[in-house]
Amino acid sequence: MSTGRPKRLPPGQAVLGAALIAVPLLLAVAGPWLAGEPGPRGVSFTTGGGHWLGTDFTGRDVWRQVLLGGRSVVVTASAATAAAYLIALPIGLAAALTHRAWLEELLMRPWDVVLAVPSLLLMLMAAALFTPSAAGLVLIVALVNVPDAVRIVRAGAAEAASRPAVEAMRMQGEGWWRMAAGYVGRSMLRTLVADAGVRLTGALYLVATAAFLGVGVAPDAADWAVMVDHNRTGLFVxxxxxxxxxVLIVALTTGTNLLFDALLASRARGGSGGKEARRDVPARGTR
Known part of the structure; x- marks a missing residue:
């Protein structure tokens, strides 16, 4: 039986998470400045020959492609996660704070329809209908993440929205923004921190999957996911x-999860020890 106490993570978990993401993030940020000018192309799938990590399927230097390939993955996943929350937060908070059942249904039910469509199917549809575009990829990944994010925000805000303090703020004529962001939003920060790690990790995997499908990334782009996809035929050579x-993609996603878990545990130990804001099953209107 649970004691209600926040789970204490091993003290080295945050250090391990930081170590795992340090190299991928460093390459993503500084790699393009360290890459230099492209040299002449060599023979496909060779080792040595002046190339530290050999050459890829088109004879390009693999190390240079690694230096160039991280920024698109990190920036796209981060932008998609931020875009998903920009959409989900006002919708979820409005659904939690409203007393009108019809408005809550109107806000929540369309996302249930989107949630029923597999993310891979959305990616395939986008690959068939649109030319590669970074902005389009951000929009698609954000759209895939919004339904879950809306439900998490709605569920996390429901408990705080039902407190007497919110009713008192309504009676005093406080504005919606002050209630939503100033009180309800602040009360569910732990929920958002926990979900942000999962959402960002999912976005990283979706961006990599999209690169495999040719959505949002040109086939010859310097991108870690594209490198895995296009060079797999020469894996044993x-x-x-x-x-x-x-390895860089796996380190980035795993380290992100570990860091967010450690941050969540740290906030829990320093918090009030009250009820967990997050609910597995929303209170009403989102079943």
């Missing part, structure tokens, strides 16, 4: 072109 970008 020149493995570094696949192994290095794959």
């Amino acid at each position: 020149q493995p570094w072109a696949v192994v290095v970008p794959a």
Whole structure:
């Protein structure tokens, strides 16, 4: 039986998470400035020959592609996660704070329809209908994440929205923004922190999947996910072109989860020890 106390994570978990994401983030930020000018292309899938990690399927230097390929993955996933919350937060908070059942249904039910469509199907549809576009990829990944994010925000805000303090603020004529962001939003920060780690990790995987499908990323782009996809045919001849970008993606996603878990545990230990804001099943209107 649970004691209600926040789970204490191993003290080294945050350090491990930071160590895992340090290299991918450093490469994503500084890599393009360190890459230099492209040299002449060599033979496909070779090792040595002046190339530290060999060459890829088109004869390009793998190390240079690694330096160039992280920014698109990190920026796209981060932008998509931020866009998902920009949409989900006002909708979820409005649904939690309203006393009108019809308005709550109007806000929540359309996202249930989107949630029923598999994310892979959305990616395939986008690949068939649109030309590669970074902005389009951000929009697609955000759209895939919005339904879950709306439900999490709605569920996390429901308990705080039912407190007497919110009713008192209504009676005093406080504005909606002050109630939603100033009180309800602040009360569910732990929920948002926990969900943000999951959402960002999911966005990273979706961005990588989209690159495999050719959505939002040009086939010859310097991108870690594209490198894994296009170089896999030479895995047993020149493995570094696949192994290095794959390890960087895994390190980035795993480290992100570990860091967010550690941050959540730290906030829980320093918090009031009250009820957890997050609910697995929303209170009403979102079943």
